Amino acid sequence: MTNEQIANRFDTLADLLEFDGANSFRVRAYRNAARTIRDMGDPLATMVDQNEDLTKLDGIGDDLAKKIVAMVNTGKLQQLDDMLEKIPASVLAILRVPGLGPKKAAVLYKELKVTSLDQLERACVAHRVKELKGFGAKTEETILKGIKIAAAADDRTYWAKADLVVQDLLKHLKGCKSIERLEPAGSYRRGKETIGDIDLLSVSTDAQEVMDRFAEFPLVEETIARGDTKMSVRLDTGLQVDLRVVPAESFGAAMQYFTGSKEHNVRVRSIAKQKGLKVNEWGVFRVADNGEETYVVGQEEAEVYAALDLPWFPPELREDREEFRWAESGKLPDLIVESDLQGDLHMHTHASDGSNSLEEMVAAARERGLKYIAITDHSQRVSMANGLDGDRLLEQWKMIDEFRKTIDDDFQVLKGIECDILEQGGMDLPDEVLAQADWVIGSVHYGQNQSKRQITDRIVGALENPHVCMIAHPTGRLINVRPPYEVDLEEVFQAAIANKKFLELNAASKRLDLNDVYCAAAKQRGIPIVINTDAHRTEGLLQVRYGILQARRGGLTKSDVANTRSWADMQKMLGR
DNA sequence: GCCGTTTTCGGCCCGACTGTTTTCAGTCG
Known part of the structure; x- marks a missing residue:
């Protein structure tokens, strides 16, 4: 059972408990635990197998530790099954209607036997909702409108x-x-x-x-x-x-409050409380023994944090993950910025499915201030994208050789390829071709529904190929479109370390994998990340900013990202 | 249900806005 699955069960249980009127702090405990689990780089199942103490994790106590062990061993969360006997899971959809919280939803369920959005809509249309105590005509109208929003709100x-x-x-x-x-x-x-x-x-x-x-x-x-x-x-x-x-004197406090995250703010306020201070969106206030409050600061965000003896946190880190521990030890990372990047090592031209020529991509990259790029069109397996076979690829590289002669400064154009990792394992082009490349990317595009074992073996196999330098978009997820493929990332991490290879953070706005949590996990293991745009046209190079944001959320610094270095230094990292 | 350099019990962040109410509960962020 994956961390995601365990976290989802705790979240569902929290929703059901809330609906059932459970103590709100108990509900929060389940949600906090779910978040901790989702943010972990290490699989819980492994920790359970190795008999590690789960209660050392934030928000996991004796009770939840036992429940996790049971889930890993049996796949079951008994308490969740019990709740689902009592309350049908479909009522959870009702909680997604804006304006409907657990209290009102529970009344609808108990009084009108409403268990789905359809039934709720019928009850509103029949004006049975406004007759309920605590409801009125306005509420009924709001719910009716909210049902459509809830039904459409699957995508962020x-x-x-x-x-x-x-x-x-x-x-x-x-x-x-x-x-x-x-x-x-x-x-x-x-x-x-x-x-x-x-x-x-x-x-x-x-x-x-x-x-x-x-x-x-x-x-x-x-x-x-x-x-x-x-x-x-x-x-x-x-x-x-x-x-x-x-007002101006509250702007910093309001920025702090309004930026969140909620979890970060909860922590900030609890730190304030320990210091006899109170933080809200209007400012930081000193609370006297008689309860009287005096304004301390609030105009600038940094002043708000400083009043609590905290450093100013870059917004990307405000998730109550590691940032408070980093602050305490004075090790808040100096996050990467876009201008740190020297190269982009994943882009396409009209030789495969890109829209621009080699020359146009180079010009655009120069304009972006880059020092080197790799041209990495698709390989033959991706026939739909007009992928290159060995002959066409060697032809393209000859063209790049010719083009290089026209460059009169130190800008570098690398001969690359985004080579498919075949369904049965192995690379889509022969080693003798790959050996002539400056830069080889290994990518999974087909057979994404294979088992975890198969997918993991394919990727690890690619990392073991001496010519492959990096794995592109290592989880394959497309935000709002398809989930990551089943891959044991821990094995991929270990293979990357053993073979001195890079992993990509693909900056395309729908990809952005590795995601923030995996970036942090890779960093912790010392695996260099490469941030690439995977541009299919010149404008695609602008997508780099999305990758930078994701990298910053993962706590990456300039030195954690390989392509902040010169191409010569990157080759040294590859052991060349 | 978690947590503890005051505490193993009694806390657990804080305020704006709405609707249905006569003083506040529910929802939201």
């Missing part, structure tokens, strides 16, 4: 897509004269690969003017809420945007 928004909306929103709001400061916050600012909603924060002396302007944003479909300082809207895409207007 790609960061790249949210970025376009954010930029438009900022431009639109800047038309409002009273705005002194305006910044995006939330998961967008933390650079998460997908975001749930957009959070904006502004300083203004006239909140109502800002909100009026906000309401005029052309994509606004409806206003969900509007008060003195806070307004929420839903765009026509279904995406929710929250806007908060605060």
Whole structure:
């Protein structure tokens, strides 16, 4: 059983317990445990096999440790099965309706026997919901609207897509004269690969003017809420945007609060409490014995952290994973930035499925300030993408040799190939061809539904091939499209170490694997990461920023990423 | 259900907004 599966069961159990009216802190304990497990680099199953003490993990006590051991050994979580006897799992869909929490959902279930979104819709249409105690006509209407949102809300928004909306929103709001400061916050600012909603924060002396302007944003479909300082809207895409207007002396505190994550903030506030301070979105306050509160700081985010003896945390690290431990030991990593990258070692041309020529890709890379690139078209197995056979590839490399003669500075164009790792194992091109390359990428494109053993053996086999330098997109997942293939990443990590090979962080906005957690795990094991764009056209090189965000979320520094070095130094790392 | 350099019991972050209510519970982030 994988960490993801164990975490999912705890989360489901938490949802059911909440629905059932359980103590909210108990519910939170299950959710905290699920998060810890999801964030771990090491498989729990291995820890159980080796009889390791699970209670040393954050948020795992005796009880949950026993439950994990039982799950690993039997595949069952008895308590979850018991709850599912009592409450059908379909009621959990009801909890996804905006405005419906566990209390109201429980009333609907108990009073009207509602167990699915369909039944809920029928109950609303028949006006049976507004008759319930604590419900009214407005609530019924909200639920009816919310059902459609819940049904459509399976996909989260790609960061790249949210970025376009954010930029438009900022431009639109800047038309409002009273705005002194305006910044995006939330998961967008933390650079998460997908975001749930957009959070904006502004300083203004006239909140109502800002909100009026906000309401005029052309994509606004409806206003969900509007008060003195806070307004929420839903765009026509279904995406929710929250806007908060605060006074200047609270901007830093509000940024801190609004950026989250929730878990990071819980930790911050509990640290404040131990120091006799209180942190909210309005500032840091000293709490006297008589309960009286005095404002300490709040204008700048760094001041808020400093008041708690904490360093300013880059937003990408604010997940309550390692950041507080790093801060305590003074080892907060100096995260990589885009300008640290010297090369891009994964891109396509019109020789296979790219849209631009070699010359155009080189020109674009130069414009991006890169020092070297590798041309890595697909190999023959990827026939759909017009993949290259040995002859065509050698032809292309001859062309690159010719092109190199025209370069009058130290820019380097490497002869590369994205070579498929075949379904039955082995590489898609003969060794004598690969041996002539500067840079060979091993990729899985076919047979993604194979067993864990098969997939893992294929990738490990590729890492053992002396010509292969790196494995591209090692988990194959496409965000919102398909899950990662079954691969034992720990084995892949060990093979990468043993063979001195690199693993890719593919910057394409729908890939971004390795993800943040796996980046951190690779770093911990000393495996160099290569951040590549996998560009299929010149504009594709711009995607590098998404990869940088993911790398930063994984805590990677300049030295953790191989292509921040010169090509000569990278070759040394490969033992050449 | 977790956790402990005050604690093995009694805490567990904090505030805005809405709707249905007459003073607040529920939801959300």
